[in-house]
Amino acid sequence: MSRSTCVPTSEPALVVAVDGPSGSGKSSVSRAVARRFGLRYLDTGAMYRALTWWCLEQGVDLTDPAAVVDAMDAMPLEMGTDPAAPSVRVGSVDVGQAIRQTRVSEQVSAVATNLQVRARMRDLQRRLIHEASEGIVAEGRDITTVVAPDADVRVLLTATELTRLQRRALELHGHAEESAVAATRDQVVRRDRDDSTVSQFVTAADGVRTIDSSSMTFEQVVDALTELVGSRTGRVPRAGSA
Template identity: 45%
Template sequence: MAHAELRGVVALDGPSGTGKSTVARKLAAALSASYLDTGAMYRAVTLAVLRAGVPITDEAAVAEVAASTLPVMGTEPLLPTVALAGEDVGQEIRGAEVTGAVSAVSAVARVRELLVQEQRRIIREALDEPGGVVVEGRDIGTVVAQDAGLKVYLTASSQARARRRSDQDVAAGRTSDLERTHADVQRRDAYDSGRAVSPLRMAEDAVELDTTDLDVAGVLEQLHALVDTRGLFAGVESTR
């Protein structure tokens, strides 16, 4: 198929380490679409909370920090950015301290309310421009963009996801321990799936895609086929 642009919203959900960020960015870039990493938004708020010295168990104080420090997201897939008060924090939000606290911060109902509102605003703005938007997170298909034209729930074994996380940390120059990373992946899964507000789960109308034995190219091939099947290529009829 010749190059085509995305129209509408593609929602990619799933636990950490399934390859969401990599394939979401590459899919958006290939289809001339905007890209939004909602997980980075929660990490940025978590960083703001830690910087403020607020206990992550104090939900009222956490919510107050979130309300006064919303992150600014860049939606260019080849160079996505996240900033707090004009400071680029894209590297810092991936550190161990933020990773250990983000589940608790993202479970605060008011934090999720504020960020979902902001995520929907960003999606609306993206759709006002030519091209669509690829959005990744944990509640995109179930909460943020329930009317998305395509919802995909990415899965992979916890071992595979831990290896990927470790590889990413090493590539970024961060210290990594595979056993500790695996434990963190399992802890995050339990926390995200068990939280009262917007728990991690697959939307009823989502397509499940297991990436355990797939490389990036293989995942992208399947995603392109799904976009085609749903008729989300602008000006191009489905070939299936």
């Protein structure tokens, strides 16, 4: 009888799913945690923003669901998943900054609430997660419940409305004074209201851990998620990671 040789296998790809409303800090926190564990990073919200940008550039009527689906099928989207330098390209165009412009922010909900688009995006997002052999942190609004419900770690990252408005105002206007917060309110509150009609990101589903970052610094939130990943999976951050 021949004796089989046991070959050590590498650790299975780790998947961390992070959901949350606008301004909760999920993008920056997810990138930081991905760097700590040597994982890839996927900003699913940027995918909807890229499609919105593409439709606006192509003159597609966002109120025509079928036309938006056709536009998505034709869009040459490329998502760069390096957490140190994530990128979003449509064909040869780097749209990383363009998709954050006000004209996209004001229109993206029309695309993100298109159920046919969401079904296609779900399949694409699952493929990108599956292809990340190193593992991945994927963040968005329905990652813990729809896209990756079997993720190793599932987190809802939230904060009070005022905290989220102040963070987004600081990001967009450079300060969080009352005028900047007021100018930001529509983008944050209305989008969350619209998107909540098709995805759940306000209340954690069963098995999803909630982290309320309202009174936490950025570093504290990153540490909390790092600790959660470690306790749930036994993984440890890479040496020298910050």
